[in-house]
Amino acid sequence: MTDPLFARSTPNPAGYRDIALADARPHLAAVRFIDVRELDEWNGPLGHAAGAELVPLTTIPDAARVWDKAATYVIVCRSGARSGRAAAALAQAGFTTVYNLTGGMMGWTDAGLPVVRA
Numbered sequence: 023m024t025d026p027l028f029a030r031s032t033p034n035p036a037g038y039r040d041i042a043l044a045d046a047r048p049h050l051a052a053v054r055f056i057d058v059r060e061l062d063e064w065n066g067p068l069g070h071a072a073g074a075e076l077v078p079l080t081t082i083p084d085a086a087r088v089w090d091k092a093a094t095y096v097i098v099c100r101s102g103a104r105s106g107r108a109a110a111a112l113a114q115a116g117f118t119t120v121y122n123l124t125g126g127m128m129g130w131t132d133a134g135l136p137v138v139r140a
Contacts, residue, residue, distance in 0.1 A: 025119055027039070027041055027046060027049055027053075028119075030045035030046075031045065031121055034122065036109070036113060036114075037110065037114060038097075038113045038122055039122070040122050041096070041121045041122070041124065043130060046121065049096075050073065050096060053093075053094040054094065054095045054096070055073055055074045055075065055095075055096050055098065056077050056097050056098070056108070057070055057076050057077070057098050057127075058079040058082060058097060059078065059079075059127070061076065063100060064076050064140075065140035066139075068100065068127040068130075069127070069131075069137030069139040070137060070138055070139075071098070071127070071130060071135070072136065072137075074098065079104050079107065079108050082108050082111055083115070086111075086112060086115060089117070091115075091117045092118055094120075095112065095120045095121065096121045096122075097112070097120065097121065097123065098123040098127060098130075099127070100126050101125065101126040101127075101128050101129075102122060102123065102124045102126045102129075103126075105122045105123060106122045108122075
């Protein structure tokens with residue numbers, strides 16, 4: 023089976039691919055959607071996407087030790103910067119299918135998509 027996100031994404035020199043929200047959204051239920059913000063941001067004004075997993079950026083190396091390196095991961099943060107760093111770390115650790123959601127949760131809320139708040 024081919025990765026449906028691959029053709030719609032852009033390669034990043036750090037070894038992962040950048041993907042726009044419009045291209046990733048239809049496929050998020052079929053991938054691991056990892057939010058790398060802090061708990062206060064997860065529960066804050068931007069909220070978080072239903073189905074996302076909270077794994078703060080500083081905990082990615084430890085958490086990823088037990089993750090399947092062949093699975094597909096879409097990483098999100100507030101704007102796309104921290105998630106890019108997390109995606110790069112995962113790619114460097116040997117993960118083969120990692121995407122950075124460009125625009126992050128700011129783009130998500132700007133698009134009027136539903137969010138979960140504490």
